[in-house]
Amino acid sequence: MSRNLTVVIVEEDRDRAMEIVDALQDAQECDVFVIGNSSGLARKIATHAPDIVLIDIDNPTRDMMEELTLASGPLDRPVAMFVSGEAGGLAQAAIEAGVSAYVVDGLSPKRIMPIMDTAIARFRMMRQMRNELAETRRALEERKVIDRAKGLLMKAKGLDEDAAYALLRKTAMDQGRRVADVAEALVTASGLLR
C-alpha cells in the first residue's frame, strides 16, 4: 500500500474548510492541511509538499498558485491543473462544481479519483447553498427598497399602499423594467432631491 496522499485546501473561511476536510477524511485515508489566503501562498503550500491542492475557482488568490507550476517554482514536482487524458471529464466536472484542483506531475488518475469525487460533491453543495443564500438576501433587499418606494409614493401622492404598488408595477411594465429597479431609481432620485 502506498503512502497517504497529501491534500492542501486553500480556504479563508474556517467552517467551510473544516467541512471539506471532514468529507475528504471520511472518503479516504489522506493528510489534509488548510491554508488561508496570504501573500506567500505558493511557498506556504510548498512546505507541505502536497499531491493535490484544492481551491475555490472564484478565489482571487488562485493566481498565486500559478507559481507552483513553474520549473523554477517552489515544488520539485511541478503541479498541473489536470485537464486532459483520463482525468479530462473529471476536470470539467470540477470546474462546473466551482473547485480548481492542482495535481502533481505523474500522479495516477486512479489515485486522484476518490478525492476529487468527494471534493466535487462537497463544493457543488456549498456552491448551491451560497447561491440560495445570495438569492434570499437579494430578495430581502429588494423587498425593502420596494417598501421604501411605496412609502415615498404614498406620502407624495396621497395613495394607499395597494395603489402605490400598482403604480410601481405599471411603470415597470411600461418601461420593460423590473419593479425592484423602478423602486430603486425612485428611492435614489428622491434621496438626491431631498
Next chain:
Amino acid sequence: MRSVTIPVAYIPLVDAAPLIIAQEMGFAEAEGIALDLIAAPSWSSVRDMLAFGRVDAAHMLSPVPVAMAMGLGGVATQISAVSVLSVNGNVIGVSRAVEDQLLAGGFDFDFADPVRAAEALSRVRDGPLTFGVPFPFSMHVELLHYWAKATALGADGMEIRTVPPPLMADALAAGDIDAFCVGEPWGSVAVDQGAGALLLPGKAIWRFAPEKVLAVRTGWAETEPDLLGRLMRAVWRAGRWLSSPESRTTAGEILSRRAYLDLSPDVIDRALSGHLTVNGRGEQRRVEQFVEFHAGAATFPWRSQAKWIAFQMGKAYGGNGWPDLDAAASVFRSDLYRCHLGAAVPDIPGASAKLEGAIRHVTPVASARGRLSLQPDMFFDGRIFDPDTPG
C-alpha cells in the same frame, strides 16, 4: 440581422476598455453581436474560462497565450491573440517605507528615468527587493526583469512574487513586498489608500509594450470566422473611439459603473488622461499616451512582439536554447488580423515583424494604402531586438 451573443471574460481594469466600450457604445451592435462581459476573479480563471469553452473570447495578458504555446503553466489549449487590446498602461510603485528611504536620499520621483530610479533603489535596499505582480506570465514580470538586468538593480537584486492586485495594499503594509508593478487603476488605488508611491510608468522601460490582447481559442477562430471578424471590427472601432480626447469623460463614466470597475471616474481618468497622482502628498506627473488603444497600429499583433516575449520567457524558464520560439511567436495572429480587418481598417502594416526598439520617432512605414505611421518603441537602454537573431 439577428444579434448573436458572444461571452467574453475580462478583468475589471482600465485596459478592458475596448471590450466594455464596444458593447456600451454600440460598436458591437453595429456588427450584429452582443458581448456578454463576464468579470473574472483572477487571470487563471480568465484562462480556464476561455480554454474550457465557458467564454469564446477574453481580455488576456499578452504573455499568457505565448506561455501556453510554450507549455508553461497549468493549461495547454491552443489560444490565438488576434489583436492587441492595449499598449502600455502599467505602473511600478514602492511601499511607503521604501518611499521614505528614497526621499531621505534626495530622490525626486521624476516618474520618467528608469536608470536613475534603479540607482536610487539600489542605494537604499538591504538585500533583494521583492516586487509584487498580478501573474507570473505578464508584461509586468518581463518589464521588471528587463529593467533590473540593465541597471544598478541587477538580476539578483529583485525577487518577483505573484500578489493579486486587490491584496497588494495589504502585502505592502505587511512588508511581504517592497514594491509592485500593476495595471491601472491599481497603482492609483495604492496611492489613494496610502499604501505606496509611484516610481515609473511601464512605458519608461519599453515605449510600446503590448499589454493585453484579445484572445480566442484557435479552434474557435477556425470554426467561427464570421463571428470573429465581427468581434474584431467592433473592438477595433472601440479602440479608435477611445483614442479621441473627446471620448475621455464618457469612457471614464462608463468604466466607473458598478458592473465594471466600480470606482470613481476621477481615479480612472488618471490613466486615460496620463495625469497620474504619484504619492500621498498629491504630486502629479504627466505621461503622454500612458495607455494607447489605437494610434500607431497599436492593435496590430506583431510577431516580433510575441517573439520578444517568448525569448524572455525562454531565458527565464528554459535555459538559453529554447526549442521553438517561432511557434510560440505565431500565436500573435497578424494573419487573422489582416484577414478580418483588411477591408475595415484604413491601414495595416505591410510587414508582420519589426525590429523591436528601433523606432525613435513617429515614422511612416509601408502599408496597404501608405498612410500609416508607427510610434516610438525604444527600450530604455537603447537595445534593439531583432526577431531573426534574438539575443
